[in-house]
Amino acid sequence: MHHGHPHHRHPHHGHHRHGHDRRFARREHGLDLHPFGHGRHGRGGGRFFASGDLRLVILQLIAEKPRHGYELIKGIEERVGGAYSPSPGVIYPTLTLLEDLGHVAAEAGEGGGKRLHRITEEGRAFLEANRPAVEALLARMAEAGRRHGGEPAPQVLRAMENLKMALRLRLGRGPLTEEQANAIAAALDAAATGVERA
Known part of the structure; x- marks a missing residue:
C-alpha cells in the first residue's frame, strides 16, 4: 500500500548528525x-x-x-x-x-x-x-x-537619479553664467572624487 513519501527531517531543527x-x-x-x-x-x-x-x-x-x-x-x-x-x-x-x-x-x-x-x-x-x-x-x-554586483545599491541608484534630476532642472532654467557653470562643474568633480575614494 502506498503511503506517500516519507517525511524528511527539516534542515532547521538543530544540528542533526547525518550518516553521509x-x-x-x-x-x-x-x-x-x-x-x-x-x-x-x-x-x-x-x-x-x-x-x-x-x-x-x-x-x-x-x-x-x-x-x-x-x-x-x-x-x-x-x-x-x-x-x-x-x-x-x-x-x-x-x-x-x-x-x-x-x-x-x-x-x-x-x-x-x-x-x-x-x-x-x-x-x-x-x-x-x-x-x-x-x-x-x-x-x-x-x-x-x-x-x-553589476546593479548599484538602492541608495546609490536614488542618488544618481537625484543628481540627474537636479541637473535637468537647473539647466532647464536657462543659460548659465561662467561662474554658475564653474560652480556646477566643481560640485560634480567633488562628487566624482568622493565616489572614487569611497
Whole structure:
C-alpha cells in the first residue's frame, strides 16, 4: 500500500548528525544542493553549490581563519556579492560532516557560546589535494559576485537619479553664467572624487 513519501527531517531543527552528505543534499530555499556528480544548472534560481563543493568552500574559509557558523554564512555571502546566502540548515550539517571526517575541529566558545571551527591537518591536506577544484569554486564565486554586483545599491541608484534630476532642472532654467557653470562643474568633480575614494 502506498503511503506517500516519507517525511524528511527539516534542515532547521538543530544540528542533526547525518550518516553521509546525501542526507542533507536537498532542495534548500529553492537551491538544489546535490552531491558530486549531479547537474548544477538547476531551474529557477539554479543550484549554487553541490554539497561536496560546499564542503570545500567551507574548508577554505576556515583555513583562512577559524570561524563560527554564522561567520561562514556571512563569508560566503561576501564572496558571491550577496548572490547567494546559505541557510543554517545547509551550513551546520556540513560542519558536522566535516567534524565527523576529521577535517574540522570545533571548540565551545566562552560560557558555552557559539562554537569556533578550526581546520585540522587532515582538513588542510584534503584542501590541498583538491586545490584545483577549490580555485575553480573561488573563481566561480567571484564571477557570481561581479555579475550580482553589476546593479548599484538602492541608495546609490536614488542618488544618481537625484543628481540627474537636479541637473535637468537647473539647466532647464536657462543659460548659465561662467561662474554658475564653474560652480556646477566643481560640485560634480567633488562628487566624482568622493565616489572614487569611497
